[in-house]
Every structure is written in C-alpha cells, then in structure tokens.
Amino acid sequence: MAALLRPDPATLGHLWQYVLPQVAGNTFWLLLGVGAGTAVLGTALAALVALCEFPGRRVFAWLLVLPLALPGYVLAVAFIGLFDYSAPLAGWVRDSVGWELPEIRSRGGLVAVMTLALYPYVYLVAREAFATQGARALEAARALGMGPWRAFRQASLPLARPWIAGGTLLVLMETLADFGAVSAFNYDTFTTAIYKAWFALFSTDTALQIAAVMLLVVLALVGLEAVSRRRQSFASVGHPGATRLPLGKRGWWASALCALVVGVALLLPLAQLAWDGARHFADLDARYLASIRNALSLAAMAAVLTTVAAFVIALAAREQPGLLTGTVTRITTLGYGLPGALLAIGLYVPVAMFSTWLFERHGWELVLEGGLVLLLVAYGIRFLAVAHAPVAGGLLRIRPSLLEASRVLGVTGTRQLRLVHWPLLRGSFATAALLVFVDTMKEMPITLMMRPFGWDTLATRVFEMTNEGEYARAALPSLAIALVGLVPVIALTRRRRDAT
Structure with a gap:
C-alpha cells in the first residue's frame, strides 16, 4: 500500500x-x-x-x-x-x-x-x-x-x-x-x-x-x-x-x-x-532430476519449518491466551489469502532495501533477497494457516488435566514436549506437514520469482515449457x-x- x-x-x-x-x-x-x-x-x-x-x-x-x-x-x-x-x-x-x-x-x-x-x-x-x-x-x-x-x-x-x-x-x-x-x-x-x-x-x-x-x-x-x-x-x-x-x-x-x-x-x-x-520420458535427464530434487527439498524444508512454527504459535495461544497471542495468531495466518505474486514482490522489495541500507550504513554485506532463506520465509507466510489448522485442532484435543498431571510428575519443558505432546500430536503434525509439502510443490509464482539462481523445480519447469509453447x-x-x-x-x- x-x-x-x-x-x-x-x-x-x-x-x-x-x-x-x-x-x-x-x-x-x-x-x-x-x-x-x-x-x-x-x-x-x-x-x-x-x-x-x-x-x-x-x-x-x-x-x-x-x-x-x-x-x-x-x-x-x-x-x-x-x-x-x-x-x-x-x-x-x-x-x-x-x-x-x-x-x-x-x-x-x-x-x-x-x-x-x-x-x-x-x-x-x-x-x-x-x-x-x-x-x-x-x-x-x-x-x-x-x-x-x-x-x-x-x-x-x-x-x-x-x-x-x-x-x-x-x-x-x-x-x-x-x-x-x-x-x-x-x-x-x-x-x-x-x-x-x-x-x-x-x-x-x-x-x-x-x-x-x-x-x-x-x-x-x-x-x-x-x-x-x-x-x-x-x-x-x-x-x-x-x-x-x-x-x-x-x-x-x-x-x-x-x-x-x-x-x-x-x-x-x-x-x-x-x-x-x-x-x-527421454527428457528425464540430469537437469530434470535436479528439478525433482530441488522441488522435494524445498517442499520438505518448508513443511518441517512451517509445521514447527505453527506448533509454537498454537502452543503459545493455548498456554498464554490473551489479546496479544490472539492477535499474533490471526496476523500470522492471514498469508494464505495473499496471492503468491503479491507476497513475493511485497517481501522482496523491503528486504532488498534493508540489505542495501545495511551495506551503505555499516558495510555489512547481508544479501537475503534471491536466497533460500527468504524463499522459505515466503512459503511459511503463505502456508502457515494450512499447518496451523490441524496442529491447533490437535492441541485442543489434549486435556489440560493431562498436562497438569505431567507437571506434577516433574515432566516439564522439552521433556513434556517429547513425552506428552509428540505422541499425541504425531497425526496432526503429519497432516500439517503433508499439506504444506503438497502446497509447496504446487506453488508457482513464489518459487518462480524468489528462488535462488539455478533452483529450478517441477513448477518452474512447467512454466518455462508452457511459456515456450511446449505443452x-x-x-x-x-x-x-x-x-x-x-x-x-x-x-x-x-x-x-x-x-x-
């Protein structure tokens, strides 16, 4: 705006x-x-x-x-x-x-x-x-x-x-x-x-x-x-x-x-x-296999990182309910309504301006635009709502009395996450990760506009071929x-x- x-x-x-x-x-x-x-x-x-x-x-x-x-x-x-x-x-x-x-x-x-x-x-x-x-x-x-x-x-x-x-x-x-x-x-x-x-x-x-x-x-x-x-x-x-x-x-x-x-x-x-x-089928050469590998790698990384972020946000909203956590949850899950092209340009330009300012002001060369980190951030913003729904739903099914009982037994912090949350939320985590994985595989504009140089995927291959009339x-x-x-x-x- x-x-x-x-x-x-x-x-x-x-x-x-x-x-x-x-x-x-x-x-x-x-x-x-x-x-x-x-x-x-x-x-x-x-x-x-x-x-x-x-x-x-x-x-x-x-x-x-x-x-x-x-x-x-x-x-x-x-x-x-x-x-x-x-x-x-x-x-x-x-x-x-x-x-x-x-x-x-x-x-x-x-x-x-x-x-x-x-x-x-x-x-x-x-x-x-x-x-x-x-x-x-x-x-x-x-x-x-x-x-x-x-x-x-x-x-x-x-x-x-x-x-x-x-x-x-x-x-x-x-x-x-x-x-x-x-x-x-x-x-x-x-x-x-x-x-x-x-x-x-x-x-x-x-x-x-x-x-x-x-x-x-x-x-x-x-x-x-x-x-x-x-x-x-x-x-x-x-x-x-x-x-x-x-x-x-x-x-x-x-x-x-x-x-x-x-x-x-x-x-x-x-x-x-x-x-x-x-x-x-003869087109399945080394470059093609690299595109498949890149697509699977990006989808897997986005699935894991986005699911973890969704769990942190959902857990914070459950453990510390209030205006702040509620507002953060609503804001962070709005990205799915943003078109990929709009999100790409809206994220790239301010990051590029910040990198330029940082280099001119302090001499620090921090090139984030066009990198893998910014691409994964864009995926996270776009698909956090997809992961949040099953994870938050799974958390709602964990009774507070169960968590209180685990704390009485001295199971807190990361032990509680490993021994209580993980066994009960494995299905929700798997669903969230699978949905983000598939959405990332299908996402075209974000990948096309923000991928690192040489990181072709299946979606970008489809765009390149259709753009050349090779349907x-x-x-x-x-x-x-x-x-x-x-x-x-x-x-x-x-x-x-x-x-x-």
Whole structure:
C-alpha cells in the first residue's frame, strides 16, 4: 500500500493508460466466469450427493473432490494438449466429423479449465451445508405440496446460500491468485502483470504499483468472505440421517452427470498427461532430476519449518491466551489469502532495501533477497494457516488435566514436549506437514520469482515449457505434481467417506 503513497507520475500514467484497463478488465471477466461456473456446478453436484439417492452416490461423493489435487496450470497443460488446434483429438474430430472444436486458448477455455479445477471448493462446503440441514427440509416442503425442484429452490437452497457464497468467494480469491493457468493461456491478469513488470520491464516500482491495486481487490474479497462467514448460522431441520430423495430411473442421469465431471476434470487430464509424459520420458535427464530434487527439498524444508512454527504459535495461544497471542495468531495466518505474486514482490522489495541500507550504513554485506532463506520465509507466510489448522485442532484435543498431571510428575519443558505432546500430536503434525509439502510443490509464482539462481523445480519447469509453447513436454512435470497432490486429497476424502 505504501507504493500508492509515493506515486511516480510517469509510471502511474503508463499503468492507467496501457496496463491497468486491460488487466482489470481481464481479471473482472475471469472472476465473473469462474465464480458463476463454480457456484452452479459445485452447488448442483453437492445437492445431488447430499439430498438425493442414485446409483454410485457414495463413490461419487469422494471422487468429485479429487480434482482439487490438480492445480489450475496442470489442468491447463492437459486441456491444451487435448483440445488445441494441432492436438491429435482436435485433428481427429476435424477429419472424421468435419467439426472445428472451439478455441481452447481463449477466455472461455480458461474459464472452463479453472471452473473444473476449483469447483470442489464450492462442492465441499455446499455438500456440508445440505447434509447438515438434513433432507427433512425437502420432506416438509413436499408435504406442503411443492414439487421436487420447487422444494429445493425454496427450502434447501436458501438455507445453504451463505455456505455457497463463502465457497464461491474462496474460489474468487484462488482465481485472483492464479498465475500458472493464466500464463499457459497467455491471459494477462494482475499476477502476470506483476511478473512482467518485475522480470520483463525490470521495474520493481511498476510491479509494486500493480501489486498495490491488486491488494485492494484482495482486501475487498477478504472482507466479503468474512461477512459471508458471519452469516453462516441456522438451525438444522431434522437430522442429517434423514431419508434422501430417491430419483428412480432418473438417478442414472445424476450418475451420468457426476461421471462426466469426474471424467473431464480428473480422468481425462490424467490420461492425457500420462500419454504425453510417456512420449517425452527421454527428457528425464540430469537437469530434470535436479528439478525433482530441488522441488522435494524445498517442499520438505518448508513443511518441517512451517509445521514447527505453527506448533509454537498454537502452543503459545493455548498456554498464554490473551489479546496479544490472539492477535499474533490471526496476523500470522492471514498469508494464505495473499496471492503468491503479491507476497513475493511485497517481501522482496523491503528486504532488498534493508540489505542495501545495511551495506551503505555499516558495510555489512547481508544479501537475503534471491536466497533460500527468504524463499522459505515466503512459503511459511503463505502456508502457515494450512499447518496451523490441524496442529491447533490437535492441541485442543489434549486435556489440560493431562498436562497438569505431567507437571506434577516433574515432566516439564522439552521433556513434556517429547513425552506428552509428540505422541499425541504425531497425526496432526503429519497432516500439517503433508499439506504444506503438497502446497509447496504446487506453488508457482513464489518459487518462480524468489528462488535462488539455478533452483529450478517441477513448477518452474512447467512454466518455462508452457511459456515456450511446449505443452506436451510440460506434461511430465505436471503429472508428477498431480500425483503428489492426489495423496492428501485421497486421505482426506477417505477419512470423510463414512460421513456421506
């Protein structure tokens, strides 16, 4: 925000005339398209799974979550490889049927890809809302003479509307933060504008000005999301175990819809990535192996350090509750709402200025920018909220009487951490570390903009190849990222499967 308080007239004039109108317009239409698409698709699937009975419902309940494992840029690589004009599928359709497939590298294609990548955010929260309110709301409406569609529209949907709005706002924040998918489609948004200003124009001032405008948009979305969560309170009607509405023969249409979404959003992209990856398996050279090693190393270091930091913050909030620890906890867990490009430029510039001042004032050469330490700090800020949730939840399950008993027996300090906390929190630590590990593997803008020289990762390889138009060669690193991302999502869905 400080960038807006010290404007450069020439820079601002250029931004307002040539950059911001196009970037803001592109971002607006992308947010509108993806928000509407995910709200409709996620809500429809959630209503079918939570309120209706049809063949394969229990299986589809967790299969529909799995596309969450595929980052938008991975799905973009797969869809461009499938539906681009020169792709084999497009050529086959053109030669066999005489049809020209719609241009995939367009705004509509990008909206479709990101809708398929992000609809699980709405699906998960809407399914929970529909399941919590119980199917008895539908039963009561039917008893009043309403048809199935009218009963859903007037009874179930209004009760779930705050959840749907909250999930859609999360989708909008993810869409605003996306860098890889929009880059693959060559679609300029705030994130790509920040990157181009920094690395193409070599102007950190311009990047900061764009980032400041983007921050205003982020703050507006965060405020809307907070307001929507404040409205999430209602009395459930009946109980979640109420009888679901049997669809009879029409249930096969519901099964077909769910199968189509799973096939298009998950199975077809994975098959395309596997096909292209197998064709370019020879690319697995020493540089490629170094990228895999770098990605795994960065993810492992970020997972350990972020989980430890989350435990320290959660433990301090539990042992010393109050305004200070509560405020620190809230501030330190806000980073997940910041887009990676914005966080990168916002962290790099003040650190670079501090290093320069330190050298000029005291002669100390402390070069932090462009180093591994600052990159790990950025990961920690971005993903601390991801680690904090399971760790804080695990701490809440440790009874205070157990800790008091250990102190009476003389088990305090590090011994208490080793003998009491560690055995009881191993599962929470593993969950937190796994989530941070996978998110770090998928993170593109922070890694691309802040990595040390020569530290290529799988995500940066995907960017480099798609930037050069080598979408088939980008399939191999994309497939590796997708397979790693499937691990925590499958674990999460298996844990929740009995609830559906």
